[in-house]
Amino acid sequence: MRTQPIDQAAAALPAETRAAVYGGSKVQHEKGRKLLFDHYGDPNRLRKLAGEIKRHVVENLDTLLPAVEARLMANGATVHWAATAEAACEAVHSILKARGATKLVKSKTMVSEEIGLADYLEKRGIEALETDLGEFIVQLDHDQPSHIIAPIRHKNRRQIAELFERNGLGAYDDEPAVITKRARQFLRHKYLGADAGLTGANFVVAESGRIVVVTNEGNSRFCLAATRCHIALVGIEKILPRDRDLALFLNLLARSATAQQLSVYNEFILGPRAPGQPDGPEETHVVLVDNGRTEVLASECRDILRCIRCGACLNVCPVYRQAGGHAYRSVYPGPVGAVLSPLLLGKRFPEKADLPKASSLCGACNEVCPVNIPIPDLLLRLRDRAHVEGVPSPGTPPMGMWALLATRPAAWRAALAGGRILNLLPTRLIPIPALRAWQLKRDLPPWRGGKFRKWLKMRRKQQGRGQSRPQ
Amino acid sequence: MANDRETIMAKVRGALAPLKGRARMPDYDGGIELARKRANAADPMAEFAERLGAVNGEVVADPAALAATLRTRGWTRGYCDPALWPRIGPHFGADFTVETRFDRSRVDDYQFGITRGAGAIAETGTIILNDATTSSRLGALASWAHVAVISRGSLYSDLSEAVAALGQDPNVVWCTGPSKTADVEGILIEGVHGPGAQIALFVD
Numbered sequence: 001m002r003t004q005p006i007d008q009a010a011a012a013l014p015a016e017t018r019a020a021v022y023g024g025s026k027v028q029h030e031k032g033r034k035l036l037f038d039h040y041g042d043p044n045r046l047r048k049l050a051g052e053i054k055r056h057v058v059e060n061l062d063t064l065l066p067a068v069e070a071r072l073m074a075n076g077a078t079v080h081w082a083a084t085a086e087a088a089c090e091a092v093h094s095i096l097k098a099r100g101a102t103k104l105v106k107s108k109t110m111v112s113e114e115i116g117l118a119d120y121l122e123k124r125g126i127e128a129l130e131t132d133l134g135e136f137i138v139q140l141d142h143d144q145p146s147h148i149i150a151p152i153r154h155k156n157r158r159q160i161a162e163l164f165e166r167n168g169l170g171a172y173d174d175e176p177a178v179i180t181k182r183a184r185q186f187l188r189h190k191y192l193g194a195d196a197g198l199t200g201a202n203f204v205v206a207e208s209g210r211i212v213v214v215t216n217e218g219n220s221r222f223c224l225a226a227t228r229c230h231i232a233l234v235g236i237e238k239i240l241p242r243d244r245d246l247a248l249f250l251n252l253l254a255r256s257a258t259a260q261q262l263s264v265y266n267e268f269i270l271g272p273r274a275p276g277q278p279d280g281p282e283e284t285h286v287v288l289v290d291n292g293r294t295e296v297l298a299s300e301c302r303d304i305l306r307c308i309r310c311g312a313c314l315n316v317c318p319v320y321r322q323a324g325g326h327a328y329r330s331v332y333p334g335p336v337g338a339v340l341s342p343l344l345l346g347k348r349f350p351e352k353a354d355l356p357k358a359s360s361l362c363g364a365c366n367e368v369c370p371v372n373i374p375i376p377d378l379l380l381r382l383r384d385r386a387h388v389e390g391v392p393s394p395g396t397p398p399m400g401m402w403a404l405l406a407t408r409p410a411a412w413r414a415a416l417a418g419g420r421i422l423n424l425l426p427t428r429l430i431p432i433p434a435l436r437a438w439q440l441k442r443d444l445p446p447w448r449g450g451k452f453r454k455w456l457k458m459r460r461k462q463q464g465r466g467q468s469r470p471q
Numbered sequence: 472m473a474n475d476r477e478t479i480m481a482k483v484r485g486a487l488a489p490l491k492g493r494a495r496m497p498d499y500d501g502g503i504e505l506a507r508k509r510a511n512a513a514d515p516m517a518e519f520a521e522r523l524g525a526v527n528g529e530v531v532a533d534p535a536a537l538a539a540t541l542r543t544r545g546w547t548r549g550y551c552d553p554a555l556w557p558r559i560g561p562h563f564g565a566d567f568t569v570e571t572r573f574d575r576s577r578v579d580d581y582q583f584g585i586t587r588g589a590g591a592i593a594e595t596g597t598i599i600l601n602d603a604t605t606s607s608r609l610g611a612l613a614s615w616a617h618v619a620v621i622s623r624g625s626l627y628s629d630l631s632e633a634v635a636a637l638g639q640d641p642n643v644v645w646c647t648g649p650s651k652t653a654d655v656e657g658i659l660i661e662g663v664h665g666p667g668a669q670i671a672l673f674v675d
Contacts, residue, residue, distance in 0.1 A: 024657050055494040062484050075641070081476040133663060134654035150654060157656055176655040180663055185579075187664060188613065192575055210637070218612065218650035218665030224642070225608035226575070236479065241496055243637060247630040258653070262595045262630070264526075265665070266645040274602035274641050278573075279609045290479045298486035 004395035006319070006358040009327030017154050021146070021324040024153045029315040029368070031259035039261070050252055051372030054306035057239050061297065064206045064239050065288070071209025076271035077284040085115035088289045092117060092198065092231055095285050096126060099229055101195030105187075107213070107220035108132035109200025110148060110309055111233045111289050113331045114344070117198075128198075129190055131219040133183050140167055146325030146333065149257050149311035154324055188222070197223025197281070201234040202308065203249060204286075207242045211269040211286065214253060218265050230269070230281035236293050237305040249308065252370040256310035292344035301378045304339045306371040313365035313375060319358050328355060335365035339378045353391040356382035397434075416449035423447050515593035515626050516673070522596030526648030527661060528669035534562035537618060537672050541583055542566065544668075546616055549583035552606035555620055558674075559585065573610040581614040584666075588619035589643070590636065591671065594629040597647045598671055601640040608642075616668035617646075623673045 003011070013021075036043045057064060069079050080095075082088035088111070096104065104121060106112060106128055118139065121128040130139040134151035138144065141163050145151030152160070161174035169182050191197075199220045203212040211232050213220045224230055240249060254260040273280035296305055314320045314334030325333035330341035330352065338359060342352035356379040365375040386393065405412050422430070423446050430436040438444075487493070511518035520530045531537045537559070541547065551559060553571035563569065573581070586606055590599040598619045605611050611619075627633040637643055650665030661667045 020656070027657060049497060049499055052494065052497040056496045059487060059490060059493040062480070062487050065480065065483065081479055083475040083478045087475055131664065132654075133652045137654070150657075152654055160655060176658045177660050179655055180652060180660040184663060188578060191664075192578060208637075216650070217652050217663040219663070221608075221612055221644060222664045225612050236483075243634055244631065247634050250630060261522075262597060262645070262647045264647050264649070264651055266647075268637055268643040268645075270639065270641045272641060273608075277602040277605070277642075278607050279575075280602070280642065288479070290475075290482070294479060294482035294486055297483060302486070 004357060004393075005329070005354050006323055006327050007395065009329075010323035013322075013324055013327070016156065017324060018322065020156055021153055022321045024150065025315040025317075025321045028150070028259060029312070032255055032257075032312060032315070033368070035259050035261070036255050039255075046248065046252060047370045047372050050248055050370055051306060053241065053245055053248075054308075054371045055303065057241065058237060058297065058302055058305045061236065061239070064241070065236060067206045068204055068209065068239055069288070071206065072204075072211075072271075072286050075209045075284075077209070077211075077286050080285060080287045081290075082287055083290045085289075085291045088115045088233065088287055088291060089117055089120040091287045092233070093121060093124060093126070095229070095231055096121075096196055099195060099283075101229065102126055103190075103194045104128045104196050104198055105131050105191050105194040105223050105227065106135075107197070107199045107215060107223050108135050108151075109198070109233050110331060111200055111235050111291075112198065113145065115233075115289065115291060117233070129187075129194075131187050131191070131217075131223065132215070133180060133217060136183055136187065137163065140164075144326060145331075147311055147314055148309050148332065148334075148336075154326065187219075191222045191226035194223075194227050196229035196231060197227040198231045198233065199223060201232050201238055201286075202253065203240045203246065204234055204238050205240050205243050205246065209270060210243060210246075212246065212250075213267045213269065214250070214263045214265065215267075216258065216260075216264045221265050221267055224267065224269070224281060225279045228281055229283045229285070230272075231285045231287065232269075233287050233289060236288050236290055237307075253308055253310055256308075256312040256368070256370040292346050295346050296340070296343045299343060300381050301339055301343055303373050304336065304343070304375075304378055306373050307336050307340070308371055309336075310370055312368040312370065316364045316368045318360060318362065318364075323358070328358070330355070335359060335375045335379070336373075339375060339382060342382060350386070350389065350391040353382070353386035353389075354393065354395075356380075356386070357393070357396065413450070413453075416453070419447045419449040509594060512594075512628070515628055516623075519591055519593040519596055519626060519671075522594065523598075523648065523669070523671060524596070526596055526669075528596060528598075528648045528671065530671045530673070531618075534559045534672070537670065538563045538567070540670065541616070544616070546582035548580060549585065549614060549616075550581050550607070550610045551585040552587055552610070552620075554606065555585060555587060559620070573607040573613075575609055575613075578609070578613050581610075583616040583618060584610040584612075584614035585618040585620065586611040588621035588625075588671070589640075590625035590627060590633065591619075591621050591673075592627050592630060592633045592645070595647055597633070597645045598669065599625075599627075599633065599643065599645055601643045603640050612665050615662065615666060616670060617666040618670045618672060619646075620672050620674055623675055626673075 080091040118128040146154040157174040320334040338355040587604040649661040
């Protein structure tokens with residue numbers, strides 16, 4: 001039987017990788033949840049509030065974006081707009097060219113993955129080096145990240161030690177402390193020799209123009225201490241209305257992303273370094289990137305633009321745990337990716353229209369989401385869209401007969417009653433092969449089709465009597 | 472790029488035009504994110520020390536204790552903010568080599584860096600640095616150990632208070648414990664790019 005692409009990817013996943021992905025995701029999810037519930041009596045209230053704030057942002061981008069732009073400029077930053085991935089890469093390239101820069105150090109930004117920035121710059125003779133440990137390893141191995149927060153969840157220490165040995169970063173040693181120390185030694189000289197530093201932004205505040213960058217390793221801080229030019233790549237949905245909202249969001253982000261009370265480095269940037277400060281950028285550039293976000297905004301799935309990229313929905317997802325991030329064939333994997341990745345393709349939506357089907361709709365992703373995105377609803381909307389647009393769906397079990405019955409009440413009732421024949425039929429003689437195979441391995445309870453309808457009818461009758469009884 | 476701005480804004484306006492209403496900004500009490508259990512909230516200094524300890528940082532009592540701590544770990548070469556050195560230097564012995572100018576070409580020579588902190592946050596054990604008070608961003612970042620010298624009066628109780636105090640400094644960074652990663656098999660390793668040790672010294 002043919003299966004869906006994500007099932008094929010999951011089946012092809014080496015057992016070692018599956019164990020790493022499953023174990024890592026489970027541990028991360030459980031730690032984060034414990035931290036949230038240990039600290040807060042009612043964490044749901046927090047995530048619902050954060051969700052309302054981000055919903056306000058998404059639905060008011062027409063006024064918030066110009067407000068952000070004005071504040072950024074008043075603070076001394078240069079603002080660039082990029083409608084497409086190509087335009088965003090060009091914007092970064094022209095900033096670098098204007099400074100004669102040939103060496104860029106990058107801290108982790110999902111937008112740069114999305115627009116393929118490192119490859120774009122490397123092809124034009126500019127070294128674009130990843131500095132987040134996981135991203136550095138991914139880049140060295142010409143691999144792809146498999147998780148928004150933990151890019152090398154799919155790799156183990158032995159693979160990394162071999163990679164380092166092959167790349168002249170020291171003889172084989174798979175001790176994580178040694179791996180980290182070698183990256184530290186190599187990268188600090190790269191920061192100091194670089195002409196510019198590129199970061200993403202976790203938030204940009206409309207009232208102050210503050211760019212907020214969150215890391216644990218301190219790599220974005222090093223980019224901003226060692227180089228003379230800062231470029232921030234910012235998706236147009238990254239806005240928060242006010243500074244005071246940061247307390248809530250930084251709390252939720254650290255807990256949801258890495259099970260910490262607060263991430264190690266939270267950097268708040270208004271613009272170039274202060275006069276008298278010897279280190280840090282003399283130029284601050286902000287590139288506001290659309291690359292499909294306005295299409296998402298125009299769709300019925302605009303709630304996905306609330307996402308703060310914490311990765312909690314990946315960790316909790318039973319499909320992600322089995323399939324790993326690469327199975328989603330996208331920069332954004334997991335439940336958020338199953339919504340966002342096909343939408344960001346715009347007219348090429350059919351290429352990834354299978355991803356919204358890679359979900360059991362169990363709802364866990366919604367329950368852990370720090371901005372309360374109704375991911376299961378959005379997945380259903382995208383399944384519907386694929387159906388309406390007639391996107392072929394290889395590997396989906398045939399549902400034609402079921403659809404025929406489910407849309408005709410009389411046929412449905414007849415089928416429910418007729419199903420009783422299954423109770424009398426020896427398993428070997430069941431005419432539907434899939435059902436026969438199922439029955440050979442399992443004992444189903446006896447067919448009771450129609451019982452529920454009878455019960456419901458009776459209950460309504462009784463309730464009707466109850467209401468008419470005088471008090 | 473001016474064109475891109477118009478393209479994007481037109482698409483944003485077009486996307487939002489069909490909405491019947493816009494979600495309003497919820498009005499919320501700033502205290503909501505603080506509605507949690509805090510063991511030491513009554514004593515901010517104790518709470519700060521406990522929270523910083525929880526992320527493997529430490530508080531030292533005075534400059535003499537700082538010198539003793541650094542010596543015990545074998546960290547005797549370092550950088551110090553020139554404005555702080557006259558006050559701290561007398562407590563350091565002749566076995567220390569301390570420079571008051573951070574030379575980036577010898578980044579690996581510094582085992583510790585001592586700079587002023589702009590403040591601290593009790594509920595998280597966070598040290599606040601900014602451009603106005605940090606003599607050198609690299610001096611506070613690139614050495615293995617960072618010592619922040621913080622005035623007792625600038626200890627904030629919680630994140631909300633610290634956010635309210637962000638002000639107009641072009642660069643504020645909150646540091647909560649040593650730089651760390653769990654990228655390799657989820658195992659916690661400290662000292663990735665920034666300090667592997669974070670020390671706080673409060674002064675009057």
